[in-house]
Amino acid sequence: MQRLSRKLKAENKTIGFVPTMGFLHDGHISLVKKSKLKADITIVSIFVNPTQFAPTEDFEKYPRDAKRDKKLLSSNGVDYLFMPDVSEIYKLNYQTFVQVEKITGILEGEFRPLHFKGVATVVSILFNCVLPDYSFFGQKDAQQVAVIRQMTRDLKFDTDIIVCPIIRESDGLAMSSRNIYLSDQERIDALVLSKSLKLAEKLIGEGERHTRVIISKMTSEINLVASSKIDYVNIVDADNFSIVDKLIFGGKYYILIACRIGKTRLIDNVIVKVS
Numbered sequence: 001m002q003r004l005s006r007k008l009k010a011e012n013k014t015i016g017f018v019p020t021m022g023f024l025h026d027g028h029i030s031l032v033k034k035s036k037l038k039a040d041i042t043i044v045s046i047f048v049n050p051t052q053f054a055p056t057e058d059f060e061k062y063p064r065d066a067k068r069d070k071k072l073l074s075s076n077g078v079d080y081l082f083m084p085d086v087s088e089i090y091k092l093n094y095q096t097f098v099q100v101e102k103i104t105g106i107l108e109g110e111f112r113p114l115h116f117k118g119v120a121t122v123v124s125i126l127f128n129c130v131l132p133d134y135s136f137f138g139q140k141d142a143q144q145v146a147v148i149r150q151m152t153r154d155l156k157f158d159t160d161i162i163v164c165p166i167i168r169e170s171d172g173l174a175m176s177s178r179n180i181y182l183s184d185q186e187r188i189d190a191l192v193l194s195k196s197l198k199l200a201e202k203l204i205g206e207g208e209r210h211t212r213v214i215i216s217k218m219t220s221e222i223n224l225v226a227s228s229k230i231d232y233v234n235i236v237d238a239d240n241f242s243i244v245d246k247l248i249f250g251g252k253y254y255i256l257i258a259c260r261i262g263k264t265r266l267i268d269n270v271i272v273k274v275s
Contacts, residue, residue: 001082005131013040017132019123022046023063024072027167027175031136032076034164038134044073045082045126047089052118063180082130089125097121100147103241107256108143111231119144120151132159140166140174142254142269146241168194174268181264189225190261193268196221200255204272209247211235222259231258231265238271247274
């Protein structure tokens with residue numbers, strides 16, 4: 001992979017990179033399309049990363065369909081697919097990990113304490129393999145993107161991090177590979193996440209600035225659905241991911257949700273600017 005990337009760069013080609021865990025959907029393809037507009041060459045990786053899953057999580061069950069993914073990438077004009085084995089990424093006696101501080105201790109980091117260490121490690125490895133000029137990530141994993149941005153700045157990776165909007169189903173559900181786990185009723189129940197985010201936007205539009213009020217009303221909305229179990233609902237500064245108590249004029253914020261619908265853990269968010 002490195003030799004190929006160096007050859008492409010020697011030909012003055014720019015490389016756009018879309019890292020994925022496979023089982024691709026239109027959200028992933030939107031990243032591919034942005035890459036094709038921005039870069040000369042688009043490379044997609046598929047790697048289900050074991051180090052970002054806790055022992056109680058769904059690594060073994062995580063959906064995989066390499067044949068379908070390859071066909072989808074080919075039909076959307078991807079130039080190269082990088083699909084390493086776990087044994088190639090983490091060789092025997094692997095000992096080196098990347099740990100981003102502060103930002104990883106809240107929200108997702110509180111509920112999945114090993115997650116971001118695994119994410120930062122594998123993304124740094126993938127960056128070293130692919131050597132991308134541009135790297136494309138989805139807004140749905142907002143905290144993950146913030147962690148990767150911090151790591152990229154701190155470790156001086158020579159790639160631009162480009163964040164692309166959440167792609168939703170027609171009824172508002174954020175696209176996710178894990179949506180396949182939902183039963184028919186849970187699929188309906190899951191709409192409460194996007195509905196509660198719209199409620200938050202409405203409250204802010206009407207002038208509410210105290211985050212505890214917004215979060216309380218969102219929580220009440222989600223709890224109306226019997227299959228829901230909230231991990232967190234919170235509002236953070238979009239630039240530094242610090243949790244805020246009050247919204248200020250001109251500020252930009254993420255409103256974030258992590259919630260189980262039945263056994264399936266889903267995340268969603270919206271970004272708002274207070275004006």
